[in-house]
Amino acid sequence: MIKLNVNGQTKEVDVDPATPILWVVRENLEMTGTKFGCGIAQCGACTVHLDGKPVRSCSTPISQADGKAITTVEGLAAEDGTLSKVQQAWIDAQVPQCGYCQSGQIMSATALLKNNPQPTDEQINSAMAGNVCRCGMYGRIRSAIKIAAGMEQPATETGSESTKVEA
């Protein structure tokens, strides 16, 4: 049995210690917010936090979580359901399309802002370049990070301020 701390709760699982965190979380703990994308740490869809640091859970064995706290996307909101600043900013900027990569994006962005509350564009690039979004919502991800950091205001109505509509 491996003893885990997941989103503040203690869990015990009976798995091969080499099993990647991703599959333990998804299959043994039935928390499917964390996604499988590539299996080789190339896309970031599986990003979770180990003691607050982002890791690619598809390529990190559960043995490495021993004695550490795992945080998944399900663990970001407050107990009363209030979304984290990053999650709320993701809604404000209408980031997700298909949404499949967004758990990983949000975990990477959360870790970035924890260490660097006012990141520059370059710092956003380097923290987020490991997360692929096939729907291409990178512009909105950048905006949402800045909204969460208080560096940008959400648009009064949803969405891109660069859109103009003529009758």
Place this chain on the structure above:
Amino acid sequence: MGKWSRRAFIGAGVVAGGALVVGVAVRPGNPTDELKPILASGEGEELLNAWVKVGTDNAITAIIPHVEMGQGAFTALAQMLADEMDADWANVRILEAPAIDQYVSDSIGREFIAPNLEVPEILEPTVAGGFLELVQAMGLQITGGSFSVRGTGQRAMRTAGAAAREMLVAAAASEWDVAESEITTANSMVNHAKSGKSEPYAKFAAAAAEQSLPAKPKLKSPDKYTLMGKPIARTDIPAKVDGSADFGIDAKVPGMKYAAVKAAPVVGATVEAMDATAAKTMPGVLQILNMGDFVAVVADGYWQAQQALNTIDATYSGTEGDKLDNAALFKRYDEYLNEAGTDGGDTETEEGDVSDAFARAATKVEAEYKVPFLAHATMEPMNCTAWVRDGKCDVWAGHQSPLGARKAAAEAAGLDFEDVSYHNAYLGGGFGRRSENDNIEMAVRLAKATKYPIKMIWSREEDTMQDHYRPSATSRFEGGLDKDGNAVSWSNIHTHLFDPQEAPTVPYYNIANHKIRKVDVPTHLRFGPWRSVDHSQHGFFIESFVDEMAVAAGKDGYAFRRELLAGSKRHLAILDKAAEMSGWDKPMPEGHGRGIAFVPSFGSIIAQVAEVDMTGAKPKVKKVYVAADAGFVVNPDGFTAQMESAIVYGLTATLYGEISLKDGAVQQSNFHDYPMLRINEMPEVEVEIINGDHKRLGGGGEPGLPPIAPAVTNAIFAATGKRVRELPLSKTSFA
């Protein structure tokens, strides 16, 4: 996302619950002009697959016959229905329509309308008619072709909403004994100003159901829209930020086991033998199967299954495709094109006398372009969960055609359609890939063979190597210019034609003599629709060659296109808008360039200007300006997001996308060798929308893609003088 449940439907049904359920009947003899184009020629009345339900709690439920894969269809379609109905948006719910069959008798139609119930009287006339034709005309449950808003939304959801509103008004007028004309509606309330009466829709739901269905519900004019045209927040987004959104891969079935699969590397080959000695002893492994066309390992967990699968050594039968590599394939394309010569192949369109005009042209331009195969690379790898037991089959997946998936599952299970329950979930990217049924069939076969509920997950490697690819193609052009640099002839021959048929054609450009031909070249790879389908290749071919003709004419690319579009007001407005947005005439810094491209597709007119920085080792796309006319944009933020998305999808292909063959097998396997655009390479995207025709809407999901490749390569030419005629750009050295 609401899910279809029989009990919920019956419980809220007209008969049992006093709620109003509306489908729209349209009599062929008395259709609205808007509906004419989709009406089948059959007799009787026909059913539009658009539905709305008014609950006793005054909630309005929009029943959406399309799937949500990030394109925002749920929200935009509900917006259209709710606007016509004067519904309170805060109390509008969305339900994905169930998977029903278009090929069976209308008993299935009845099942759809009111399962296990006597069909309510208001709906009875709708059932009798040509259900099949309508279903086909409306593309029921097939989400693709950028069709949802412009087709289903414009023709059906709006009509359903307007009809429901009129029936509620009629019911209220009758109850209050006042004229219908004195009644107003807003926020799901019926109001009568003179008497001060005001009641929720729900109060009249049952009485409304007794009203006859309006044959020609009056649709709003744009000045009356309250929801359409507004950037309303997408309803599916909250579940996509807290991990609660369920995708196909997230299906949870009690007792399910996991399958990892590996298909024969060359499509069409079979598994002749396999050595699974090591796999058999690995932890968690339950079954190892040679399924003929693929090998599978079933285990307690996916990772265990995949680890075991990786140790299996399989040999495959030989096929015709084994000898083919990329160079040989493009050589084959050349041979077929050469054989077609100046007059062979299949003529797709022809006007005037191209040969004569080209022969007499003052300037002759010739060019050949090539594009590779592309994989879809949806973020969610292909997967499907299936359970076959007791003569029944349940299937869970995210699919662009739930109906198609259900049919495919029935065939794979050897069961009747009625014995298959199909459960659709959110799609982790579709882009055309999730309109294929291979994953559904494989999972059902495994479930049948093993007796377990099986969740089959493809590795990323399998997903990349076993796609239904965007076809590669070669396209050759000859263009003639007169002495003043006017285009007088346009001749094109290209390999392959898939869909849509108009993709290689240029009817919007005024060129008196044109001829477009194709040659079909056999290949063993499986093709499939890939975002914007053939426009993805032909947009690049056409807009590159137009640019080459402009250069040969000594004209600016924007000015040359203006001449070709002379007289087409909407086209010119979009081209001009894109040029204006980009400051087309302003000089660029040394080593930077601007390129323009113009591609109408899926009913929308799009021009893009790309700014490219060529001062580094590889091209850097800095900014893309988009001008778009989609008739009338229902949700401007959602539409803008589609433009951004299509640009990234197309730019990824432009910069990096290539699936190549060696010995008949796909060489790429994962994101390290099939790279994706990332945030550090994201250009700024600026979008302007012109609503050019509120009666004929255009699509949103695909039309933003075709112009990006040529806008970028035309910009590269402007910056460097180097013409790119083959994609991706990673094949070209810019040193």
